[in-house]
Amino acid sequence: MNSIEGKRGYPRVKPPFPAQNGLWGNPTTINNVETLTNVPPIINKGWEWFSSIGEPKHPGTLLFGVSGHVNKPGVYELPTGTLLTDIIYKFAGGVPGDKKIKCVIPGGSSMPPLRGDALEGIKMDAESLRAAGSAIGTGGIMVMDEDTDLVKVLARIAKFYHHESCGQCTPCREGTGWMLKLLNRIVDGKGASRDIDLLVSVANNIEGNTVCALGEAAAWPVKFMVTRFRDEFEAAVKEKLALEVKNKVHSMRSTATPIANIEI
Ligand code: SF4
Numbered sequence: 001m002n003s004i005e006g007k008r009g010y011p012r013v014k015p016p017f018p019a020q021n022g023l024w025g026n027p028t029t030i031n032n033v034e035t036l037t038n039v040p041p042i043i044n045k046g047w048e049w050f051s052s053i054g055e056p057k058h059p060g061t062l063l064f065g066v067s068g069h070v071n072k073p074g075v076y077e078l079p080t081g082t083l084l085t086d087i088i089y090k091f092a093g094g095v096p097g098d099k100k101i102k103c104v105i106p107g108g109s110s111m112p113p114l115r116g117d118a119l120e121g122i123k124m125d126a127e128s129l130r131a132a133g134s135a136i137g138t139g140g141i142m143v144m145d146e147d148t149d150l151v152k153v154l155a156r157i158a159k160f161y162h163h164e165s166c167g168q169c170t171p172c173r174e175g176t177g178w179m180l181k182l183l184n185r186i187v188d189g190k191g192a193s194r195d196i197d198l199l200v201s202v203a204n205n206i207e208g209n210t211v212c213a214l215g216e217a218a219a220w221p222v223k224f225m226v227t228r229f230r231d232e233f234e235a236a237v238k239e240k241l242a243l244e245v246k247n248k249v250h251s252m253r254s255t256a257t258p259i260a261n262i263e264i
Pocket residue numbers: 010011164165166167168169170172173210211212213214215
C-alpha cells in the first residue's frame with residue numbers, strides 16, 4: 001500500500017488494519033490469490049459444500065508446494081487434514097535413494113521444523129500442526145534427508161530473511177544480521193558452544209518486538225531449528241574444537257626437542 005501511494009515500502013503499524021483504513025485511507029482487502037480463488041465456488045456452491053471438504057475446523061483445500069529431497073517436487077492441491085507422510089510418499093514420490101528424512105519444514109521456511117522421526121500421523125491443517133509444535137503457514141513443505149547439513153540450511157534461511165528485512169525496526173534489522181553472522185561463523189568452523197545459546201537469545205529478542213511479522217518469520221526458524229536439532233549445532237562446534245586440539249598437539253610435537261637430543 002505504501003509503495004502504491006508513492007511512499008517508501010515500509011510495512012505499516014497495525015491497528016488500524018487495512019480493512020478499516022488501507023490504501024489512501026479507504027477500506028482495503030489484502031489477501032493472497034489462494035484465498036480469493038475460494039470465494040466464487042463458496043458463493044456458487046454454498047458454505048455447506050465448502051465445509052464438507054477436509055478438516056471441519058479448517059475446511060477446504062490447500063496448495064502444498066513440496067520441495068527438497070522428494071522424487072516429484074511440485075504443487076499439490078489437497079484437502080486440509082491430508083497426512084504429511086502421504087503428501088511426501090504418495091504424492092511427491094518419496095525420498096530419492098529411499099533415504100531417511102532428517103527434517104521437514106511443513107509451512108514455509110519460517111515455520112518451526114519437525115524431526116523426521118516424528119512425522120507419523122501428522123495432518124496438514126492448522127490445528128493438527130499446532131498440536132505437533134509447528135504451523136501450517138504457507139503450506140510450503142521442505143523435505144530434508146538424513147545427509148542434510150542443517151546448520152548450512154539454517155544459514156541459508158537466515159541469509160534470506162536478512163536480505164528481506166526492510167530495516168524499519170532495530171530488532172529485525174540488526175538481529176537478522178547478527179543471526180546470519182553467528183551461523184556463518186559456525187558453518188566456517190569458527191563457532192563456539194556459546195554461539196548456539198547466543199543465536200537463540202538473539203531470536204528471542206526479535207520475536208514480538210517488530211512492526212511486521214517478518215521479525216517472527218526470521219526468529220522462529222533459528223530458535224526452533226537450534227532447539228530441536230541442537231545435536232547438529234553442538235557437533236558443528238565440537239568438530240572445530242577437535243580440529244583445534246589436533247592442530248595444537250601436532251604443532252607441539254613438531255617443535256618439541258627429541259629426548260635423545262637432550263644433554264644431561
Ligand atoms: S519486522 Fe523487519 S521487515 Fe518488518 S517492518 Fe520491521 S524491519 Fe521491516
